[in-house]
Amino acid sequence: MTSPTLGRANDLGLSLQQQRQRAAFWFLAPMVVALFCVAAWPLLRTIWFSLTDTSMDNLYGGKFIGFDNYLRVQTLSNGTVRYRGTLVDPAWWNAVWNTIRFSVVSVTLETIIGLGIALVLNAEFKGRGLVRAAILIPWAIPTIVSAKMWAWMLNDQYGILNDIMMNLGLIDTKIAWTASNDTAMIAVLIVDVWKTAPFMALLCLAGLQMVPRDIYEAARIDGVHPVKVFWKITLPLIRPALMVAVIFRMLDALRIFDLVYVLTPNSAATKTMSVISRENLFEFNNFAYGSAQSTLLFAILAIFVSLYIWLGKVNLSGEGR
């Protein structure tokens, strides 16, 4: 904001700038208060719980125990030393690995499919509006509902997916999608991609529509191959939009909870960080331990986002333009 006009506005007097800043304060205050109450305070509570031995039976009676929930060293009576805590818990690391695997695969697939759909929708054709609305249906369906719908369709005996694949001759025995460890993750991925690829497509489409039409026109006249146009012109131009879309999707994917919880609640092959934290928080008698896991989940997300912004040079705040 270095435009000379604003400089002139500032010359009108300090009082105007002060007035604007005071107004800004009052405009921001309600939002900050709201976010503090619903986000900061509960998160601080969780971090605090993670440093205590609080249990669900006695929420207010926890004692401070430092980082024992994360890592502690025990020396047994026979002299052996062992480590305990989330950071050495194989179940936790399994969940971390599951989450990362899921996020990378699903976001990659969603980006590719979403971009593909967006390219199709960016072309002019009859009924484009209807198709555009149709692809938004999966995204509008509540997750809990779509998870149930897919659980129904993925059922091995009377699910329609096996039926279709049998009829097409793709498989010869019915696949137990959600049961076997090999396919449980695939099942979750199918549903997630189905549900979120349209949203990705929409974001890509928004980016595509900002690309001026005459660039394509010029490329067509010059006889540049469409594939080359995509790689050399389209992709670089929509890259910023794509990067932001990917980061928002990635955040959602890393936190994924309800889909896994409804579809394959107990499968070790799909248990994600959110699912395992919830299990420890509310189901098992490990409230503080679960709090530690939620805190770690938050920390992992924060580190990931910082890395992404830094490495991808994503200008999220838009400052300094």
Next chain:
Amino acid sequence: MSFGYRGRAMRTAAVAAMLAVVSAPVMADEIFYVSGAVGNAVENFKTLVKPWEEATGHTVTMVPMPASTTDQFAQYRLWLAAGSADIDVYQTDVIWAPQLADSFVDLSEVAKDLAPTHFPSIIESQTVGGKLVALPIFTDAPALYYRTDLLEKYGVAVPKTWAELTTAAQTIQDGEKATNPDFWGFVWQGNSYEGLTCNALEWVKSHGGGQIVESDGTVSINNPNTIAALEQAKAWVGTISPGGVLAYQEEEARGVWQTGNAAFMRNWPYAYGLGNGDDSAVKGLFTVTTLPVGKEGDPSAATLGGWNVAVSKYSTKQEAAISLAMYLAGPEAQKQRAIAESNLPTIVSLYDDADIAAAQPIIPQWKDVFLNAVPRPSAPTLGKYAEVSSKFFNAVHATLSGNGSAADNLAALEADLNDLKGDAW
């Protein structure tokens, strides 16, 4: 107790009061009762508590919850942990008592006359350190469903042991597969969830492999009998049971069964009524028996299910709440439940009740199944039960899906459970 005339009079009065929008008497409390709700549970519950409401002047509002017991448990835990006074009476699963004991009122004093009329094993399951945490309102135990027509067709006897079941299922399946490629010998619940703990506990117990954690707290799961039981179950997957059985809960198994695609099924009593529905392919073609055993002469084992009522210690209307709990666990309410919803009573004498036998002939039949019921190890493991069960069904599921041998998985499970136990549960 009879509510005949007085009940009618009070009902009229109540209607009049409602029409006149007169506020209720000061001493009348509104009790909130939370429960997992299925089918017409809310309507049935209204009818069920009507006599109590009329007799005491209090009212009950039922708060229905998801049918999934794990969802309910997490929710109740949070409410109780926060000391919420919004719910007065909780309907609790048979395995929850030790985990939620601290938040409920001790009922042993008020129920000292009522408790002895119930099956002692159930009362025991709800007693934690001398404190009667909850009163049983109905019980549940699974049985072996089998197709009478098919057993007859192939000349197979009703299986007594798991080995007999295996051969019988194989014989029928081989014969039926020729005309129906979707046919399977035996369906059960193999998804990794609490239901697998129930299934596996039955195999293990009936093979003489103990009950995971014994009542004195020792971890007994790693023994040759358990290994044999699990190896046998593993052999079913893909032979007499579909590969997908590892994702089955009760409904999936019933789906296969009720479309006529299975010879045997392990399931709870609810599948009986539904299987005899008008649109069922197996209507009138099946019956139930006790679950098979490891070797002849061993006692059969059926996992004890069932529901209880507990009064929150944070309730501000405890007197009314306790009175409601007592009523629900009492003979009239249990009898009504048995007749209206075919819930198995927990009061011994009701199994000889003529009205029940007439309305629900299956209930007396279920008494045999029920007498062999084994509790899940929730009492010895106290607050850790959910975690123990989760580790157990995960180890079993891994074994069934072929990730490691039964021996290896059980050895690891034993170490894990001992770790979890620490010095004491």
Next chain:
Amino acid sequence: MDGMKLLKSASFYLLVVVIVVFSVFPFYYAIVTSFSTGTALFSVHYWPVAWDWSNYESVLGGRTFPRNILNSIFISSVTVAFALTLAVTASYALARVRFRGRALLLMTILGVSMFPQIAVLAGLFELMRYLNLLNTPWALIISYTIFTLPFTVWVLTTFMRDLPVEIEEAAIVDGATPWIIITKVFMPLMWPAMVTTGLLAFIGAWNEFLFALTFTMTEVQRTTPVAIALLSGASQQEIPWGPIMAASVIVTVPLVILVLVFQRKIVAGLTAGGVKG
């Protein structure tokens, strides 16, 4: 050449058909299932075998489902209004006024949008209890700001930053207060962005499950996703697929209509502000 062209457009339309089938088929199948009852559910049908409305009757005739729909509408609408009100003023301050810590504040808001719901559930529950809001729509409306507000602020800030300085300047010269500038100058320009973010917030609130389940304690206060999860069969283990699918269709249809009506605006809004790098 003509044949080539025909082939090209044929394969293009084939692609379109594949996309539509991929997106719509599960919903279509839910509709098919919602017309089946009893044992018919356990066999595969590709089109409705009969127009059996009984699942719809049982859902809508249920004790509280219509009430749950009203709750959802009320909660989602108020959530949107609440989020937009807070966000419009806040994003004006963030986009148009220079002050220290602005970048930090923006990053913090982004940070909030990555909070795992699970991590704040227990704390939020305590807060709602303290404020005595449990089992009221307000508990949900307030807690939904955790995911609607950061997003809304973010999009609107980006959008507002890109509006030319001149329009505001003229108002300042005329002596307009910041409030007047927001309501009279910016609001009329921001409709596309507000419709988009509003719709996204609406869908987010409409579909939310975990908070809705935890913070409500009676049937009449629940929202539709919870009500659907609570639909139950005649017994403990039975899952009523028919009514679940019918209810799913009922709650999804309004959203589909909203999306149909606003789809042009959604794309325009996102183009205008949402996804600029």
